[in-house]
Amino acid sequence: QKEVEQNSGPLSVPEGAIASLNCTYSDRGSQSFFWYRQYSGKSPELIMSIYSNGDKEDGRFTAQLNKASQYVSLLIRDSQPSDSATYLCAVSPLSGGYNKLIFGAGTRLAVHP
C-alpha cells in the first residue's frame, strides 16, 4: 500500500512566522510531488509542484524535496491569517498531471494574529 503521511495538526503559528509543513511518502519511485491548500468547505487549490531534489520557491512558499529521505516539505514565510487552511501533500509515481495522485490526510494550519 503506497502511503503519504502528514501530521494532522493543528499547527499553530503566530502571524508573520514561518510555517513548516512536512510529508513523507512510502513509494521510493515517486516522481511528482504537489502541495494543495484546502479551505473549509472548498475544493483543493494547487500551490506548488516539485519534481527534483532541492528547493523551489514561489512567493512566500518554498517546497523542498529530498528523494533519498522520501520527504517533501512546504515552508510558508510571513504567515498570514488567510493562510489558515488544510494543506494536502500529494504524490504521483509518474511525471505529469494525468496520473492518479496519492494524497496525505492533510495538515491543518492555524495562523493567529
Added chain:
Amino acid sequence: GAVVSQHPSWVICKSGTSVKIECRSLDFQATTMFWYRQFPKQSLMLMATSNEGSKATYEQGVEKDKFLINHASLTLSTLTVTSAHPEDSSFYICSAGTSYEQYFGPGTRLTVT
C-alpha cells in the same frame, strides 16, 4: 493555472432520484479526469479515473453501477449518481490533468433528502 469548472455547485434531490454532475476543463484539453468524494472533516477519496473515449476505472469499493461516469469529449466528464440515498450526500470534486499538474474544480455539494 488551468481552470476546471463544475456544475451544479450544489444540488438537493429526493431519495431515489438520479443526479448528474458536470466537470469541464475550460482552457485546456483533459484526456484524463478524476472524481473524488469528501465527507465533512475527512480526506479526499478518489472514486474513479475518467478517460476520454473509454470506460472509467473505479477504485475498490466504489459501485460503478451507482456512480456512472462518462467522458465523451476532451473537455467534459460527467458523474451521475443513480438512485441517490441520504448516505450519498457528500462533496463531489473533479480534477483534470495537464502535462504537468492536476487542477480541481470547485466541487458540487450533494444533499439527498
